[in-house]
Amino acid sequence: MSIGGDGDMVVKNRFLGFLIWQSVQSTAIFLLCKLLLFSPFTQRPLSPSLAGCVAFLAFQLSLLLFSTSVSVVASPYPDRPASLSELALGLVRLLFVSGGQPLSLDIRRRAKITLSFVLFVTASALSGFLSVVCVGWNCDLSAGLQPWHRLEIIGFRGFAVGFFYGLHSLFKRRWVLEFPIIQRPPFFSFKMGLPSAIGRALKLSGAAYLLSSALAVFLTKEFQGQVTMGKFIAEQIIFYIGIFTVFLCWELSHHLHQVLHTKRFIFAPPKGSAAAETNPSEPLLAVLEESTPRSLLQHLAYLDLCMICESNADTWRRAAFFxxxxxxxxxxxxxxxxxxxxxxxxxxxxxxxxxVDKSFQLSHQLQSPTxxxxxxxxxxxxxxxxxxxxxxxxxxxxxxxxxxxxxxxxxxxxxxxxxxxxxxxxxxxxxxxxxxxxxxxxxxxxxxxxxxxxxxxxxxxxxxxxxxxxxxxxxxxxxxxxxxxxxxxxxxxxxxxxxxxxxxxxxxxxxxxxxxxxxxxxxxxxxxxxxxxxxxxxxxxxxx
Structure with a gap:
């Protein structure tokens, strides 16, 4: 396999492959949940309708928004974002102190990271609003409420759980790409991570449900009208199933993104070709020397080089180094x-x-060094x-x-x-x-x-x-x-x-x-x- 010119195409192709497989798995989860979990709460679960098709397309659109934000924020280098005080100070310097001169590269780079974090949390909240509404749209959630009132309540709670999930992912640093020590085929790696993804979705959906329930108390419209205990319990069950369905899609998207973007790519011309006979190391060295520092492409090149040097699978490529x-x-x-x-x-x-100087020692002499x-x-x-x-x-x-x-x-x-x-x-x-x-x-x-x-x-x-x-x-x-x-x-x-x-x-x-x-x-x-x-x-x- 060769890199075919521009090495950035490697990352772009993996992103497109990630979107395709993410849509396949989310479609399967959506249909299974509708047919198996939501069928007791739906009058005609197997009959197609225009509203159901629109809900399915909107659900896919919400997951596309979430998956794109995951790819934007993901990085193999866990860089430190700029704080609010640093952003404010940089803005003041840009406007009043530096006379319009551009800020330093470090501040601009960290400001972009902060902006990507904000966009990720916002995309997660919007995706949660839209996806939770789409999952439970055709279910019997009347409970004495008007349709727009139901949409307001479900949408608000979906927005809250999406916002919670985005903050949790940033706090746990799940945006950092971690390359596995042992490289396995993508299907096997994805299969091995399914139990942990399902377990994490169960835990997070439970916590998000409790959080959204506490916030829903402020929605007084939810408690207007006569609500029977049976319908209230059914509504809560449906809402929890909807949250779990969305979180399961998100967790599997996170896992799929890690698997597809951290697998090895071989930066070498095809074996037996003219390039492989003359200079097989040039594609790899070109990426190592010219790629953007801390980028995913650079990490993939170093991973490929590590496999060449440590294993005996590509001895012809290692022999070309000497x-x-x-x-x-x-x-x-x-x-x-x-x-x-x-x-x-x-x-x-x-x-x-x-x-430290003496003044620092005196000012901290009563504090523990730790x-x-x-x-x-x-x-x-x-x-x-x-x-x-x-x-x-x-x-x-x-x-x-x-x-x-x-x-x-x-x-x-x-x-x-x-x-x-x-x-x-x-x-x-x-x-x-x-x-x-x-x-x-x-x-x-x-x-x-x-x-x-x-x-x-x-x-x-x-x-x-x-x-x-x-x-x-x-x-x-x-x-x-x-x-x-x-x-x-x-x-x-x-x-x-x-x-x-x-x-x-x-x-x-x-x-x-x-x-x-x-x-x-x-x-x-x-x-x-x-x-x-x-x-x-x-x-x-x-x-x-």
Missing amino acids: EETGETYKRVVAVCLRPLEKLASKLDEGLESYS DWQLDSRLLETFYNFQLCAWCARIAASLTVHSHKEDRFGVAQLSGSNAAVISTLMSCLLAVETFMGKKTNLQSPHHLMGPAGIKWAALSTGRRDVTVSSMGKKRGNPQYSKAYSMADILRTSIYHIVSAFHDEMLNSAKAGLLEKDWIISSKPLYGTHEILLQKLRLFLDFRAS
């Missing part, structure tokens, strides 16, 4: 190390900016966790495979092996510092074993206590990601060390370990001495 000139291999390594370099740089900047607000830059550091995890695994797997598959020695001659080891260890040191660990370079007579490295808790000042509490506080949303990232980096380094253990030991005996496996320029984090001692610790299998 071509004689070495340019392809250097390009692949460069695109893999770029996110890791940004991770280490951001952590370095964030930890430095977190240094109550302090984390710096926003440190909170955003692990937003790109998925991409950084893939890059660490790609760099390690590609380096390990070069030990046997690199016939021309381009990995070692180009200095890529040293760049990979140095970047992985710099990232590991930065993440461990964030978690509350610190690497101390000791004098020779204080060395702990041949590695010559000592781990100690940060306790040399207020900044150390703050950083330690930052990483160790379990309420911190980045706590699990920091520890997971450290485990992935540590495993990746061990993967390389295990493959090149004999070569590294020979280099260490000859005094060339730093020259062969550590870059000569300044590391991203730490020093050459720290990296060298850290590498020796891995050689002794004592890094933890």
